[in-house]
Amino acid sequence: xxxxxxxxxxxxxxxxxxxxxxxxxxxxxxxxxxxxxxxxxxxxxxxxxxxxxxxxxxxxxxxxxxxxxxxxxxxxxxxxxxxxxxxxxxxxxxxxxxxxxxxxxxxxxxxxxxxxxxxxxxxxxxxxxxxxxxxxxxxxxxxxxx
Numbered sequence: 059x060x061x062x063x064x065x066x067x068x069x070x071x072x073x074x075x076x077x078x079x080x081x082x083x084x085x086x087x088x089x090x091x092x093x094x095x096x097x098x099x100x101x102x103x104x105x106x107x108x109x110x111x112x113x114x115x116x117x118x119x120x121x122x123x124x125x126x127x128x129x130x131x132x133x134x135x136x137x138x139x140x141x142x143x144x145x146x147x148x149x150x151x152x153x154x155x156x157x158x159x160x161x162x163x164x165x166x167x168x169x170x171x172x173x174x175x176x177x178x179x180x181x182x183x184x185x186x187x188x189x190x191x192x193x194x195x196x197x198x199x200x201x202x203x204x
Contacts, residue, residue, distance in 0.1 A: 060155060060156075061076055061077065061078070061154070061155060062076075062077035062078075062153070062154055063076060063077055063152065063153060063154065063155055063178065063180055063185070063187075064076075064077050064083075064149070064151075064152050065149075065150040065151050065152070065180065065185055066146045066147070066148060066149045066150060067126075067147035067148040067150065068115045068116060068119065068146050068147060068188075069115075069116045069119060069121040069125070069126060069147065069169070070125075070126055070147065071170075071186060072150070072183065072185040072186065073146075073185055073188050074155070074178050074180065074185035074186065074187045074188065075133065075135070075190065079190055080133055080134070080135055081135060081136060082105075082134045083132070083133055083149055084105050084131060084134055084143065085130055085131050086103050086130060086131070086143060088103060088104075089102070089103050090103070096196055096198060097114075097117055098114055098117035098118040098197065099111060099112065099113060099114075100113070100114045100145060103132075103143055105134060105143070109141070110134060110142060110143040111140065111141070111142050111143070112132065112142070112143045112145060113142050113143070113144050113145065113194060114145045115144050115145060115146055115193060116145075116147075118194070118197055119169045119173065119193075119197075120169045120197065121169060126147045127148075128147065129145070129146055129147060129148045129149060131146075131149055132144055132145050132146065133146060135190050135194075137190055137191050137194050138191070144193070150182070151182060153181045153182045154180065155179065155180050156179050156181060157178065157179040158176075158178075159175060159176025159177060159178045159187045160176055160177050160178075161176055161177075166186060170186060172195075172197070173188055173192045174186040174187065174188060174189070175187045175188070
């Protein structure tokens with residue numbers, strides 16, 4: 059995988075997002091709660107007059123969000139025509155992959171199994187390659203369907 063990857067930390071783990079799937083990185087100043095939304099949806103925010111659904115990636119994966127410091131920035135992505143701001147621990151860098159993603163014997167751990175498509179070696183070290191659609195999908199609905 060020689061493509062560019064945005065490297066970020068989620069729940070203390072290095073994660074890679076294909077740079078072509080990332081629209082931008084923004085600073086989040088205000089998040090408006092959405093009544094009745096699942097707990098992994100922090101609310102909505104705006105970017106250049108566009109409404110973004112704010113996803114807390116740690117909650118979406120089943121982690122306690124208070125265990126790690128939260129970055130004031132978010133990664134903006136679009137999935138199926140909808141725009142999202144992904145709250146993460148930290149944005150590290152944009153770098154290139156140096157090898158194809160590999161599976162790990164024993165998996166990535168129960169929290170990561172539905173969103174990680176492989177471990178990719180980058181110029182700055184290994185990172186889990188994240189499937190954006192899986193990360194944004196409602197984890198409770200997926201569990202009920204299984």
